[in-house]
Amino acid sequence: MSYLIQGETGQWEVVIGLEVHAQVISNAKLFSGASTTFGADPNAQVAFLDCGMPGMLPVINAECIRQAVKTGLGLNAKINRRSVFDRKNYFYADLPLGYQISQFAHPIVGEGTIILDLKDGTSREVGIERLHLEIDAGKSLHDQHPTKSFIDLNRAGVALMEIVSKPDMRSPEEAGAYLKKLRAILRYLGTCDGNMEEGSMRADVNVSVRHPGEPLRTRCEIKNVNSVRFVMQAVEIEAMRHIEVYEAGGIIEQETRLFDSNKGETRPMRSKEFAHDYRYFPDPDLLPLEFSEEFVAEIQAGLPELPDAKKARFIGDYGLSPYDAGVLVAEKETAAYFEAAVEGHDAKAVANWVMGDLFAALNRTGKAITESPVAPENIGKLVDLIKDGTISGRIAKDVFEIMVETGGEPAKIVEEKGLKQVTDTGAIEKVVDEVIAANPEKAAEVKGGKEKLLGWFVGQAMKASQGKANPAILNEMIKKKLLG
Numbered sequence: 001m002s003y004l005i006q007g008e009t010g011q012w013e014v015v016i017g018l019e020v021h022a023q024v025i026s027n028a029k030l031f032s033g034a035s036t037t038f039g040a041d042p043n044a045q046v047a048f049l050d051c052g053m054p055g056m057l058p059v060i061n062a063e064c065i066r067q068a069v070k071t072g073l074g075l076n077a078k079i080n081r082r083s084v085f086d087r088k089n090y091f092y093a094d095l096p097l098g099y100q101i102s103q104f105a106h107p108i109v110g111e112g113t114i115i116l117d118l119k120d121g122t123s124r125e126v127g128i129e130r131l132h133l134e135i136d137a138g139k140s141l142h143d144q145h146p147t148k149s150f151i152d153l154n155r156a157g158v159a160l161m162e163i164v165s166k167p168d169m170r171s172p173e174e175a176g177a178y179l180k181k182l183r184a185i186l187r188y189l190g191t192c193d194g195n196m197e198e199g200s201m202r203a204d205v206n207v208s209v210r211h212p213g214e215p216l217r218t219r220c221e222i223k224n225v226n227s228v229r230f231v232m233q234a235v236e237i238e239a240m241r242h243i244e245v246y247e248a249g250g251i252i253e254q255e256t257r258l259f260d261s262n263k264g265e266t267r268p269m270r271s272k273e274f275a276h277d278y279r280y281f282p283d284p285d286l287l288p289l290e291f292s293e294e295f296v297a298e299i300q301a302g303l304p305e306l307p308d309a310k311k312a313r314f315i316g317d318y319g320l321s322p323y324d325a326g327v328l329v330a331e332k333e334t335a336a337y338f339e340a341a342v343e344g345h346d347a348k349a350v351a352n353w354v355m356g357d358l359f360a361a362l363n364r365t366g367k368a369i370t371e372s373p374v375a376p377e378n379i380g381k382l383v384d385l386i387k388d389g390t391i392s393g394r395i396a397k398d399v400f401e402i403m404v405e406t407g408g409e410p411a412k413i414v415e416e417k418g419l420k421q422v423t424d425t426g427a428i429e430k431v432v433d434e435v436i437a438a439n440p441e442k443a444a445e446v447k448g449g450k451e452k453l454l455g456w457f458v459g460q461a462m463k464a465s466q467g468k469a470n471p472a473i474l475n476e477m478i479k480k481k482l483l484g
C-alpha cells in the first residue's frame with residue numbers, strides 16, 4: 001500500500017527512520033549499583049558515580065549486557081562480541097559527569113530486521129541499523145518553583161538501548177506499526193517494559209520527503225516523541241511542512257525539532273548553527289566489552305517465542321487469518337489469554353469473541369486483559385453453548401454482558417436466567433400462531449406477495465419468545481405458515 005502526498009509539483013514520498021531509546025529492565029544502573037525503580041523520591045537513587053563525584057569508576061552491570069544481547073537476537077541482528085564504550089561529551093545541568101557513556105563506532109548490536117504487520121493484513125520488513133548501550137541523563141524540573149529549576153538524578157546512569165532503524169518507512173502508519181512491533185518484541189523478551197507514558201521508551205523521528213525515485217533529501221529529527229499516536233502525527237505534520245517549503249521554492253535545513261501535540265506543529269530546537277561536536281573518544285575507564293560465543297548461545301537458547309513465530313503458529317495450528325493472528329499476538333498478555341481460552345474449542349469463534357466483545361468490554365471498563373472479569377475458559381464454554389444449540393448467538397451477547405458484570409460461568413447464567421434456546425417446535429409454533437393471529441392484515445399482505453414483511457414477522461416472534469426461539473426453526477415455521 002503506497003502512501004504518496006499529491007502536491008502542486010507532483011507526488012511526494014515520505015521517508016522515515018526512527019531512533020528509539022528503550023530503558024533496559026534491570027534492578028541496577030548500567031555502571032553503578034543504584035536502583036532503577038520508577039517513582040522514587042527525587043535523588044533517592046543516586047550513586048557517587050551517577051552524580052559525577054571525582055575519582056569514581058564505572059563497573060559494568062552484566063545483566064544489562066545480557067538484556068542488550070537478548071534484544072539483538074530478538075531483532076534478528078548481528079551480535080558484536082567486541083564493542084567499545086565511548087564518552088559523548090557535552091555540558092548540561094542534568095549531566096554532572098560532563099559526558100554520556102555511550103557507544104559510537106563499535107556498538108554491541110549491528111544490523112537486524114523487524115517485520116511490520118499492517119492494517120490491510122500485509123507485512124513489510126524494516127531494517128535495523130544498530131543497537132547500542134548508553135546511560136540516561138538526569139531530569140531538570142522547571143515546574144516545582146517559581147524562580148528556580150530543580151534537578152533529579154534518579155535517571156542518571158540508567159541503562160538505555162538506542163535502537164536505530166534504517167530509513168525504510170514510508171508512511172505514518174508504518175512508523176506507528178514499527179514502534180508497536182518493536183515495543184511488542186521488547187515486552188515479549190522482557191528487556192524493556194515499553195511504558196512510553198513513564199518515559200521508558202522514547203522515539204526520535206527522522207523525516208524527509210522526495211519525489212519517488214529521487215535520492216534522499218535533507219531530514220529533520222523530531223526529538224523525544226512519547227506515544228505511538230504522536231509519532232504518527234509528527235510524521236504527517238513534518239512531511240507536510242517539508243512539502244510546503246519545497247513547493248514555495250525554499251530549502252529544508254537539517255535540524256532538530258520539537259513536536260507540540262497541543263498546537264499540532266513542530267518547531268526548531270537547535271539547528272546546524274548550534275550543532276554539537278561531541279568529541280567522542282573511548283572511555284579510558286572502561287575496557288572494550290568482549291564476550292564469548294557461548295554467552296550468546298546461552299541467551300539464544302533462553303529466548304521466548306516471539307510475536308512473528310507465535311503469529312505463524314496461530315495461523316498454522318488454529319487456522320486463523322493473518323490479520324486475526326496479528327491482532328492476538330500484538331500483546332503478549334492477549335496471546336496468553338487467547339491460548340488459555342481456545343484449548344478444545346472453535347478457534348475462529350473464540351478469536352472473534354476475544355477481539356470483538358471482550359476488547360470492547362475491556363475498553364469500556366478501562367481494564368487490561370490481565371484484569372479481565374471474564375476468565376478465558378469461560379469464553380471457550382460460551383462458544384460451546386452456541387455451537388451445541390443451547391443458546392442462540394444473540395442470547396450469547398446478553399450472557400456475555402452478565403459474564404462481564406459478574407464474572408460468572410456461562411452455563412450457570414443460562415440456567416439461572418432461563419435463557420436456554422427453545423427448539424421445541426410445538427412451543428415455537430404457538431408463538432408464531434399468536435403473532436400471525438394478532439396481525440391479520442400484515443399476514444394477508446405477505447400471502448399477497450409482499451415477502452419483505454416475512455422478516456418483520458420473524459422479529460416479532462423472536463421478541464415474543466424473548467429471543468430464545470431457535471432462529472432456524474422460527475424462520476422455517478413462519479415461511480411455512482404464511483407462504484405454505
Ligand code: MN
Binds near residue numbers: 021134162
Ligand atoms: Mn542516544
